[in-house]
Amino acid sequence: MHYIANGVKEALRIIFSADPEFLAVVWVSLLVACISTTLTTVAGVPFGIFVGRSRFRGRQAVIAVLNTLMSLPTVVVGLLVYSFLSRRGPLGGLGLLYTRSAMVIGQFILAFPIIAALTVTAVRGLDERIDLTVKSLGADSRQGFRMFLHEARFGILAAVIAGFGRVFAEIGVSMMLGGNIKAYTRNITTAIALETSKGEFALGIALGIVLLAVAFAINGSLVVMQKKAK
Amino acid sequence: MKRAMLTVLAAMCAVMQANAGETLRLATTTSTYETGLLDHIFPPFEKKHGVKIHIISVGTGKAIKLGENGDVDIILVHARKAEDKFVHDGYGMNRRDVMYNDFLMLGPKDDPAGIKGMKSAADALKRIFDRQQTFISRGDDSGTHKKEKLLWLKTGLAPKGKWYLEAGQGMAATLRMADEKNAYVMVDRATYLFNKDKLRLVKLVEGDKLLFNPYGVIAVNPYKHKHAKYELSMALIAWLTSPKCQDMIKEYKKLGKQLYHPNVADPIR
Numbered sequence: 001m002h003y004i005a006n007g008v009k010e011a012l013r014i015i016f017s018a019d020p021e022f023l024a025v026v027w028v029s030l031l032v033a034c035i036s037t038t039l040t041t042v043a044g045v046p047f048g049i050f051v052g053r054s055r056f057r058g059r060q061a062v063i064a065v066l067n068t069l070m071s072l073p074t075v076v077v078g079l080l081v082y083s084f085l086s087r088r089g090p091l092g093g094l095g096l097l098y099t100r101s102a103m104v105i106g107q108f109i110l111a112f113p114i115i116a117a118l119t120v121t122a123v124r125g126l127d128e129r130i131d132l133t134v135k136s137l138g139a140d141s142r143q144g145f146r147m148f149l150h151e152a153r154f155g156i157l158a159a160v161i162a163g164f165g166r167v168f169a170e171i172g173v174s175m176m177l178g179g180n181i182k183a184y185t186r187n188i189t190t191a192i193a194l195e196t197s198k199g200e201f202a203l204g205i206a207l208g209i210v211l212l213a214v215a216f217a218i219n220g221s222l223v224v225m226q227k228k229a230k
Numbered sequence: 231m232k233r234a235m236l237t238v239l240a241a242m243c244a245v246m247q248a249n250a251g252e253t254l255r256l257a258t259t260t261s262t263y264e265t266g267l268l269d270h271i272f273p274p275f276e277k278k279h280g281v282k283i284h285i286i287s288v289g290t291g292k293a294i295k296l297g298e299n300g301d302v303d304i305i306l307v308h309a310r311k312a313e314d315k316f317v318h319d320g321y322g323m324n325r326r327d328v329m330y331n332d333f334l335m336l337g338p339k340d341d342p343a344g345i346k347g348m349k350s351a352a353d354a355l356k357r358i359f360d361r362q363q364t365f366i367s368r369g370d371d372s373g374t375h376k377k378e379k380l381l382w383l384k385t386g387l388a389p390k391g392k393w394y395l396e397a398g399q400g401m402a403a404t405l406r407m408a409d410e411k412n413a414y415v416m417v418d419r420a421t422y423l424f425n426k427d428k429l430r431l432v433k434l435v436e437g438d439k440l441l442f443n444p445y446g447v448i449a450v451n452p453y454k455h456k457h458a459k460y461e462l463s464m465a466l467i468a469w470l471t472s473p474k475c476q477d478m479i480k481e482y483k484k485l486g487k488q489l490y491h492p493n494v495a496d497p498i499r
Contacts, residue, residue: 038238087300087455095457097301098255098286179286182269197403198264199428 003201010202011209022203026210029187032100032178033168036107037115041160044112048119048159049152063120069113074172081106082176098179103187106173111163118162122155158225165218169211252281254462255302257294259373260400262306262445263287265424265489271478275469281462289400291371297321297448300455304463306470308373308418308445322448323460327497328470329479329490330444333377334422335435336405337363337414345414351438352384359385362393364413368404369396373443378416381440405429418443420489427485444493447471 014022051062083089085097085105096102130151134144149156167173171189178185180194188207195204262268263285272283286296290307297305298321306328307313316322335354337345343363345354355378358365367389368375382389395413397404401421408415409429422433447467452460469475476492483489 087457092300098284179284181284181286184282184284197400197406199402199406199425 007201007205011206014203014206015209019206022206024183025186025188025191025207028100028183028185029168029189032103032107032174032187033164036104036167037111037160037164039104040108040111040115040163043108044115044163045119045156045159048116048156049123049149051116052120052123063117066113066117066120070117072110072113074110074170075176076172077106077109078173078176081109081173085177097177098181098185100178100185102177103174103185106177107167107170110170110173111167114166115159115163118159119156122152122159125155126151154225154228158222161218161222161225165215165222168214168218252279252462253284254281254304254459254466255284255286256304256306256466257286257288257292257296257302258306259290259293259308259445260287260402261308261372261374261418261421264400264402265420265484267420267479267482267490268306270482271470271475274475274478275466279462279465283466287400289368289370289372290374290376294321297450300450300458302450303459304447304449304466306445306447308443309376310444310446312373312376313446313448316448320454321451323451324464324467325446325448326467326471327493327499328445328447329476330442330493330498331419331490332436332443333374333416333418333441334433335414335416336408336422336429336431337434338412339430339432341432341434343414346434348435349438351416351435351441352381354435355381355389356385356387358393358414359387359389362391364393364395364411365389366404366408366411366413366415367394367396368401368416369398370400372401374401374416374418377441377443381416384440423487423489424484442498444498445490 051059051066081102082097084091085094085102086092087095087097096105126148130148131144134147139147169189171193174185174187175190175193178187178190180186180190186194188211192204192207192211195201195207258268264287268285275281276283286293286302288296290309290312293302293305293307294309294312294316296302297316305322313322313325317325333351335345335351337343343354343358343361345357348354348357367378395407397407399407401417402425405415405417405421405425409431412430415431447470449460449463449467450458452458471494473495476494479490479492480488
């Protein structure tokens with residue numbers, strides 16, 4: 001217990017002294033996760049709305065595939081993207097392996113099914129009568145759509161938050177595509193792995209505390225969103 | 231709303247790219263990186279050339295693969311045979327010796343296999359094999375792993391069984407595992423000295439000539455990979471083999487002990 005207590009004490013010191021290496025790592029996590037979540041939201045939410053509202057052949061299949069892809073193992077995504085981005089791979093000429101961009105690409109693939117599928121759920125969960133009600137009140141299709149979005153906002157926000165949570169806390173993609181390069185692609189999860197392998201538990205614990213804090217914040221806001229979406 | 235989002239997105243992408251000054255990608259072993267040596271000897275070069283060296287720290291086998299694929303510009307590894315093949319097959323150019331140290335075998339204080347003080351590392355491994363004492367292998371095709379395999383070859387034995395555990399991880403992680411399990415392990419002297427104060431394992435076998443551990447740096451062949459930053463790599467090789475850097479390597483110590491020996495002037499092969 002002494003061992004763990006000492007680690008936690010040292011971890012708190014690292015956090016409150018704004019240790020530069022610690023901050024650099026947290027920054028990379030935030031930066032990459034925010035960018036990938038933003039891109040995924042821009043692509044995934046409209047896609048989810050479309051799938052949720054339209055009727056087309058194969059719609060059920062699309063929804064089923066999205067739901068399955070939500071639990072893609074991160075190392076498998078990492079492996080797949082790695083094989084494409086390596087110089088020997090088809091996209092090798094772009095020189096993207098071991099860059100932040102590569103991490104964003106991998107995280108996009110991880111988050112897309114989540115944001116899209118949960119948006120579909122949010123959209124389908126809305127009372128179908130909203131469209132009719134809004135039309136009967138004289139709204140044109142554009143106004144109707146905005147009303148619809150307004151009603152769906154919490155469900156969609158929950159989808160985005162869930163997507164962010166997934167990519168912020170993962171390690172498979174970050175490690176394989178980012179390469180854990182100090183001050184560049186080393187984020188919270190890859191740093192924890194490295195520090196633990198070196199036996200440097202204090203820094204690992206400090207980062208773990210941040211990760212947990214963010215995870216709780218995410219879960220907390222998700223609960224709030226989902227309550228409001230009802 | 232849309233315009234605001236686009237501006238934010240553009241700003242984020244700009245921030246991401248802002249970091250991209252000139253970079254040089256180096257693949258190296260965990261045993262050089264985890265001891266902090268590179269963080270010590272690279273900054274003067276980075277400052278002088280306005281370059282950031284991106285270090286990808288993996289096992290030697292993977293580092294060499296990255297060099298073959300052209301995913302990096304230069305490699306710093308420790309597996310002479312594999313390095314020579316790398317150059318011979320046309321993937322690398324201008325291999326140079328940089329530094330050396332040696333491997334040792336660590337084990338539990340009470341040494342159940344009874345290898346303490348043995349002069350031959352291969353014989354020590356044989357005894358561990360005979361007594362089925364837990365041994366943690368790197369198992370990752372790293373320079374350390376290749377050396378271990380070479381020693382097993384000398385014994386004529388193929389290690390297998392519940393006692394022979396292949397960690398598949400870097401040197402520090404493997405050492406941690408061995409320490410946790412109070413098992414035998416082979417480690418390079420630098421990683422050992424760097425972690426000594428955290429270990430309960432003790433030094434049991436050292437000094438065998440076969441445990442000699444030289445490191446070499448090789449530039450990726452620009453004729454094979456047109457994008458490889460050859461001139462910058464050669465500049466880094468020049469720095470690593472320069473008297474100033476060689477002195478910095480000699481002076482790099484942990485707990486008062488020298489971790490690596492310069493190998494350019496009066497090289498030991």
